Amino acid sequence: MSARIICIGNRFLAADAAGPLVYDHLAGSPLPVGVELIEGGTAGLRLLPLLENCELVIFVDAVSGFRPDPGVIVIDPAALEPEALDFGHGAGLATLLATAPHVLDPPLPEILIVGIEGQADEPACRQAARVCREIIASRSNRQSRRQSASVQETVDERPGY
Amino acid sequence: MAENTRKTISVPLNRVEGDLELTIEHEDGVVTNAWSRGVMYRGFENMMKGRGAWDGLVLTPRVCGICGTAHLLTAAKALDMICGIALPANAIMVRNLAMMAEHIQSDLRHGILMFMQDFLNPAYANLPIYGEAVRRYETFRGRSVVETIRMTKKILEIVAILGGQWPNSSFIVPGGVASVPTYNDIVSCIYIINLFTAWYEEQILGCPIERWQQIESEQDLMAWMNEDDAHRSSDLGFFIRMAHLVRLDRIGRGHGNFLSFGQLELPPDSAVRSRSGDALLLAPGFISDGNASAVNQELVSEHVAYSHFIDYPGGLHPSEGITQPYVSPYEAVKYSFCKAPRYAGQPAETGPLAQMLTSRHPLFLDLVERYGPSVYVRELARLVRPAELLPAMKTWAGEIDPEAPFYHSVREIPDGLGYGLTDASRGALGHWLEVKKQQIERYQIITPTAWNGSPRDHGGIRGPWEEALIGTPIADPDNPVEAGHVIRSFDACQVCAVHLLKNPRRGNGRPACLRV
Numbered sequence: 024m025s026a027r028i029i030c031i032g033n034r035f036l037a038a039d040a041a042g043p044l045v046y047d048h049l050a051g052s053p054l055p056v057g058v059e060l061i062e063g064g065t066a067g068l069r070l071l072p073l074l075e076n077c078e079l080v081i082f083v084d085a086v087s088g089f090r091p092d093p094g095v096i097v098i099d100p101a102a103l104e105p106e107a108l109d110f111g112h113g114a115g116l117a118t119l120l121a122t123a124p125h126v127l128d129p130p131l132p133e134i135l136i137v138g139i140e141g142q143a144d145e146p147a148c149r150q151a152a153r154v155c156r157e158i159i160a161s162r163s164n165r166q167s168r169r170q171s172a173s174v175q176e177t178v179d180e181r182p183g184y
Numbered sequence: 185m186a187e188n189t190r191k192t193i194s195v196p197l198n199r200v201e202g203d204l205e206l207t208i209e210h211e212d213g214v215v216t217n218a219w220s221r222g223v224m225y226r227g228f229e230n231m232m233k234g235r236g237a238w239d240g241l242v243l244t245p246r247v248c249g250i251c252g253t254a255h256l257l258t259a260a261k262a263l264d265m266i267c268g269i270a271l272p273a274n275a276i277m278v279r280n281l282a283m284m285a286e287h288i289q290s291d292l293r294h295g296i297l298m299f300m301q302d303f304l305n306p307a308y309a310n311l312p313i314y315g316e317a318v319r320r321y322e323t324f325r326g327r328s329v330v331e332t333i334r335m336t337k338k339i340l341e342i343v344a345i346l347g348g349q350w351p352n353s354s355f356i357v358p359g360g361v362a363s364v365p366t367y368n369d370i371v372s373c374i375y376i377i378n379l380f381t382a383w384y385e386e387q388i389l390g391c392p393i394e395r396w397q398q399i400e401s402e403q404d405l406m407a408w409m410n411e412d413d414a415h416r417s418s419d420l421g422f423f424i425r426m427a428h429l430v431r432l433d434r435i436g437r438g439h440g441n442f443l444s445f446g447q448l449e450l451p452p453d454s455a456v457r458s459r460s461g462d463a464l465l466l467a468p469g470f471i472s473d474g475n476a477s478a479v480n481q482e483l484v485s486e487h488v489a490y491s492h493f494i495d496y497p498g499g500l501h502p503s504e505g506i507t508q509p510y511v512s513p514y515e516a517v518k519y520s521f522c523k524a525p526r527y528a529g530q531p532a533e534t535g536p537l538a539q540m541l542t543s544r545h546p547l548f549l550d551l552v553e554r555y556g557p558s559v560y561v562r563e564l565a566r567l568v569r570p571a572e573l574l575p576a577m578k579t580w581a582g583e584i585d586p587e588a589p590f591y592h593s594v595r596e597i598p599d600g601l602g603y604g605l606t607d608a609s610r611g612a613l614g615h616w617l618e619v620k621k622q623q624i625e626r627y628q629i630i631t632p633t634a635w636n637g638s639p640r641d642h643g644g645i646r647g648p649w650e651e652a653l654i655g656t657p658i659a660d661p662d663n664p665v666e667a668g669h670v671i672r673s674f675d676a677c678q679v680c681a682v683h684l685l686k687n688p689r690r691g692n693g694r695p696a697c698l699r700v
Binding site: 033066067 | 205
């Protein structure tokens with residue numbers, strides 16, 4: 024499958040360093056074929072091209088207010104409530120995700136957010152990296168099962184079988 | 185409406201994170217004083233000390249999520265100088281094309297998505313063209329908004345094609361560029377430039393660039409407006425109509441000093457020529473009281489009397505700069521984490537308007553000579569800067585020779601002092617660097633917003649946009665849209681703050697999450 028893990032944030036600011044720190048974890052060992060790892064920094068809307076031509080995009084970012092205690096959470100962006108958009112220098116992930124369906128040609132990829140609530144310490148970053156790998160693995164397995172079922176159907180439909 | 189007596193109001197400038205704040209004092213409906221506060225210490229200069237001589241190429245593009253190419257280029261130029269290396273013509277053109285693509289996306293995203301958004305302010309709801317503003321600029325519904333995002337995304341693909349990586353491209357290196365475009369890459373760039381030019385002419389200008397370039401005075405501009413419905417109904421035409429209706433030509437004057445470091449070196453034998461005959465397409469210069477002079481970087485200094493840094497008398501040149509933060513609860517004078525850059529001891533506005541003036545663009549010389557600088561003329565310069573850039577982009581893309589060199593080898597950075605000067609999208613950008621034994625001994629960066637949003641200097645003189653606010657009428661202190669126009673016309677950028685994804689429903693119910 025084709026997937027991108029886009030780690031966003033600012034590694035020079037502790038409160039916003041979660042994405043880049045998880046990037047460092049993920050960069051330390053190989054990822055499956057077809058999976059790109061990208062340090063998205065603070066590029067905001069300039070990340071739009073990275074939502075094209077792939078099946079799955081996982082954003083890794085610092086989050087606030089998504090779980091009661093510090094830790095890692097997987098967020099479905101479709102369930103996010105709209106907030107005031109900022110197209111300027113404060114444009115962040117919420118603006119990027121709200122903009123994508125309006126300006127990109129379908130089909131859009133499946134998008135998930137792996138968020139770190141609270142301090143992006145070593146265990147939290149390690150766990151977030153593990154969650155990213157698990158998501159990739161689960162989607163790859165699902166796709167493999169679908170493909171083999173499709174092949175089986177094709178085989179079953181052949182005359183003589 | 186709040187009572188309109190003497191008082192202060194705070195205006196957060198970056199709408200989400202609030203890392204840049206403005207406090208204005210107004211009396212009887214007019215701004216009488218202003219303070220621009222950078223509220224976050226960044227300290228990139230101190231992070232750089234002791235790192236490898238090449239590290240500026242990787243670290244400084246992270247200074248800004250929007251102007252990363254400009255910082256990369258400026259860092260490389262400083263190293264070019266220390267190495268004393270001349271660039272191949274191909275490298276000059278590739279560097280130029282990337283910078284121009286970054287400018288164009290920035291100019292139009294700022295103009296259409298940010299500046300024009302302020303025309304939807306409820307303060308203008310009774311204007312006859314308010315409905316037109318909504319139809320054009322309403323978020324995701326306005327016809328100009330979606331197309332601007334889509335097309336500016338397209339033009340930025342040029343940086344990805346030429347740089348071979350996106351985002352955080354690191355292809356500009358001392359000696360040239362590390363990514364060598366193929367013939368097909370160049371054809372792709374030309375296709376994008378042509379596509380974008382056609383859209384810019386139809387949507388933004390309402391006329392061919394060649395027609396726009398014939399406009400040399402305010403009289404020509406008004407004649408152009410009345411010449412064709414397409415001109416009046418373009419985004420530029422709408423801006424001109426709206427700006428005159430809400431009198432943007434009467435606010436945001438400022439000191440009247442302008443600084444551009446110049447940019448876009450003309451390679452040898454190129455068909456591209458500058459207006460002023462300069463060796464750069466957009467010429468450098470300093471203008472004070474209408475008098476233009478050549479830029480001498482030795483006249484740049486940074487003051488800290490009103491900034492949260494350890495004091496030193498007067499100003500220091502960036503190559504001697506000290507960046508030692510200092511905050512005290514008993515401090516009554518210092519109010520910003522930005523230093524106060526000065527040129528020849530004077531505050532200076534920088535950005536597209538400064539570029540147009542130092543490049544001797546006749547329309548902008550005429551407008552400023554007649555009426556002085558204003559929000560109107562400042563934003564006008566930003567909206568039409570792509571018309572200065574796109575024809576040169578097309579020529580340079582066609583002049584790149586894939587068979588000729590793109591890089592002259594640089595094996596190591598020798599000891600020495602160097603500086604890189606250019607104009608980023610928001611104005612003059614400088615990196616000053618000292619290398620000793622392959623390590624960075626000293627690094628100082630002055631960004632465009634440091635110039636424009638500077639606090640007061642050693643002599644108590646206000647920074648450019650602090651001064652530009654003086655005299656601005658504030659009809660409703662609860663909705664100071666006029667002050668917003670003034671600051672927005674400078675394209676305020678104290679970026680790369682915390683971009684935390686916040687839950688708007690925090691505390692109200694359960695967050696949406698998936699199990700995997």
